[in-house]
Amino acid sequence: MAIKRYVADADNTITNGYEENLTTRGTGANMGASDSMEVFTIWGQRSGSVSGVSLEKSRALVKFPITEVIADRADGSVPASGSVSFYLRVFNAVHPNTLPVNYSLSVLPISQSWDEGYGLDMENYQDAGASNWVTASSSDVWGTEGGTYHTESVALAAADAATNTSNIKTMYAAAIGDDGTEDLEIDISELVEQWIAGTKANYGVGLMMSGTYDTDELSASFYTKKFYTRTSEYFYKRPRIEARWDDSKKDDRSNLYASSNMVPSGDNNNTLLLYNWSRGQLKNIPGLHASNTMALKLYRDSLTDNVPQEVTASLSDTTGIYTASFSIDTSASVLYDVWSTGSTEFHTGSAITVNSFRAMAENPNPKYVTSLINLKAAYSNQETARFRLFVREQNWSPTIYTKATETLDSAIIESAYFKVFRLSDNLEVVPYGTGSTNHTKVSYDQSGSYFDLDMGLLESDFAYGLSFAYHLNGKYVEQSEVFKFRVEK
Numbered sequence: 001m002a003i004k005r006y007v008a009d010a011d012n013t014i015t016n017g018y019e020e021n022l023t024t025r026g027t028g029a030n031m032g033a034s035d036s037m038e039v040f041t042i043w044g045q046r047s048g049s050v051s052g053v054s055l056e057k058s059r060a061l062v063k064f065p066i067t068e069v070i071a072d073r074a075d076g077s078v079p080a081s082g083s084v085s086f087y088l089r090v091f092n093a094v095h096p097n098t099l100p101v102n103y104s105l106s107v108l109p110i111s112q113s114w115d116e117g118y119g120l121d122m123e124n125y126q127d128a129g130a131s132n133w134v135t136a137s138s139s140d141v142w143g144t145e146g147g148t149y150h151t152e153s154v155a156l157a158a159a160d161a162a163t164n165t166s167n168i169k170t171m172y173a174a175a176i177g178d179d180g181t182e183d184l185e186i187d188i189s190e191l192v193e194q195w196i197a198g199t200k201a202n203y204g205v206g207l208m209m210s211g212t213y214d215t216d217e218l219s220a221s222f223y224t225k226k227f228y229t230r231t232s233e234y235f236y237k238r239p240r241i242e243a244r245w246d247d248s249k250k251d252d253r254s255n256l257y258a259s260s261n262m263v264p265s266g267d268n269n270n271t272l273l274l275y276n277w278s279r280g281q282l283k284n285i286p287g288l289h290a291s292n293t294m295a296l297k298l299y300r301d302s303l304t305d306n307v308p309q310e311v312t313a314s315l316s317d318t319t320g321i322y323t324a325s326f327s328i329d330t331s332a333s334v335l336y337d338v339w340s341t342g343s344t345e346f347h348t349g350s351a352i353t354v355n356s357f358r359a360m361a362e363n364p365n366p367k368y369v370t371s372l373i374n375l376k377a378a379y380s381n382q383e384t385a386r387f388r389l390f391v392r393e394q395n396w397s398p399t400i401y402t403k404a405t406e407t408l409d410s411a412i413i414e415s416a417y418f419k420v421f422r423l424s425d426n427l428e429v430v431p432y433g434t435g436s437t438n439h440t441k442v443s444y445d446q447s448g449s450y451f452d453l454d455m456g457l458l459e460s461d462f463a464y465g466l467s468f469a470y471h472l473n474g475k476y477v478e479q480s481e482v483f484k485f486r487v488e489k
Helices: 066-074 189-197 400-405
Strands: 003-007 010-015 036-042 056-063 085-090 103-109 172-176 184-187 205-209 222-228 240-244 270-275 293-300 309-315 321-326 334-341 344-348 352-355 368-372 378-380 384-393 416-422 428-430 443-445 448-454 462-472 475-478 483-488
Touching: 003 066, 010 036, 036 205, 066 189, 066 240, 085 189, 103 184, 172 184, 293 321, 368 462, 416 448
Parallel strands: 378 483
Antiparallel strands: 003 240, 010 056, 036 056, 036 222, 056 205, 085 184, 085 240, 103 172, 103 205, 270 321, 293 309, 293 334, 309 321, 334 344, 334 352, 368 384, 384 448, 416 428, 416 462, 443 448, 462 475, 462 483
8 A cells, every 4th residue: 555644734714704794804813723614705795885896705724744744755655756646635524505616726835934823713703813814923924915825837848947946836726516515636746846855835735716716707706615624523534635656566476477479568577576574674685786786587497597588676666675577488387586696696486387378269257256364353553454365266166186285376466456445434535546646556476465554544443344446357346345344542
């Protein structure tokens, strides 16, 4: 599993909306301790001889603990830039008021420090202080009323970006459709990377109506869109930045194929991994040259093969794991892998069976039975659990001889994904990561498929279900099995 969540550490609603008397604007109001935040525009509630129709606005401010992201990247638990995507996730708050539809919201980085405050009153705007429509804190005013924001919308050319990294795109938009209850999920990777690098100071983002929806040009109101805040009682609805990446490992030691002109060239590619364990931990091999590479020699049928195929193996993105990818045109039935540098051999593997691609006179539609061989009834919210899958074809029919003499190998599903949901209400707390990030893709090695699940992502004292989807014959097929467990403090 490759997902980490960073819940907001400050949020607030600021507004210039009129108080109940329709005379005084609530520009001094602070709502930093409320369990929801609000975005709206109201047109035509008050008319006057001076300003004509008066537009009222409300905006949401949200800030995130980027120092935690920086620390996680430093210790390797979050990948380097370019290998991870960061998503802003903000969740619709149910309320009894009018719900606007068919408009767009802007998400802009805030360019000025602000204080959250302790206000609660979202109706009469009676709680003042800290950040509000006019002031960013008790001691500073906004550069512009309603908050000060970066508004760049177009990335600079590469030649200019080198010296003007602060001007790279930081303006984002989200469409709200005819339902109105949509959550926000926006890829803000570029902005988060700027926060991490320090080319933009992290003051969070502001959520507001976009373009003409933020003016009186449409002569229409869009009242009111609410989102849950960091103090919400709903654990999974708090605003957050979500880091996602593909950490799946492909080790074809039990799934290796000889090259064939019957399949696309990419399908001829195999990957082998070498794991360097030291006292229970993965460690890089000391003494390798700076590129952390070694030679992998593939001996056909026996270690006496005089002309082994040699490929370069290199350190993967995970400490202590070395990877080599290759295709091999061979009629050999087995291969032996030897990992070395110069005259130093690090590992000699046992026989690897070589499979062959073959045509068939039928179009099979395989179905599988899945089990979790190491599932426990309960897990601590402090642990990261590794789950091992055992997969076999549904119609497998062993002979008596097979039962007595062989241990059945788990079938390898090269594209398998998992999801986690809460059993009490079927809420998907970790949906299938089958999109561009593949963040719930399952790994596999010679023992079968596996994945790691950080239990800290899940709210304690609840029971959860695990389900799997396999990509078979060009489509995702959800498996029927559900595996249940509980998370405890």
